[in-house]
Amino acid sequence: MSKNARLKAYLKSICNDKSASIESEIAKEALDYNDGDVASFFKDLLQYGCQSGIVSSLIYYMDTHAFYDKHYNEIESIRTELEDDLGQPLTVSGDLKNWFAWLAFEETARKIADKFNVSY
Helix, strand or coil, X not given: CCHHHHHHHHHHXXXXXXXXXXXXXXXXXXXXXXXXXXXXXXXXXXXXXXXXXXXXXHCCHHHHHHHHHHCHHHHHHHHHHHHHHHCCXXXXXXXXHHHHHHHHHHHHHHHHHHHCCCCX
16 A cells, blocks of 8 residues: 555544544545645645645635634644644744644644655
8 A cells, every 4th residue: 555545534523533633634634635636735845835825725714713712722732742843842933823723733743744755
């Protein structure tokens, strides 16, 4: 089974098993991207970021704020982990909820991409 096929199978299992997680949001976006070209989704996302508009569900403040509120506990865990790794607080630029929504989405996607050795 190819890397792309393994990644697709993993993302489908996330959609089935973790319906209320950041990972499931990423899985849905990746599986819907460019006819299911999931490797390209991760490459494009991790090269250009959410700010590029690649994540259709995280373009408007209304949507990023809802994402932040829905995934607050996961986002706080990601923030804490990153701050521990850096040894200092993160510096937020612009709208707090938008910034953290994008950060959490991108960081979680990076971990999935790394797990499957998707280069970006």
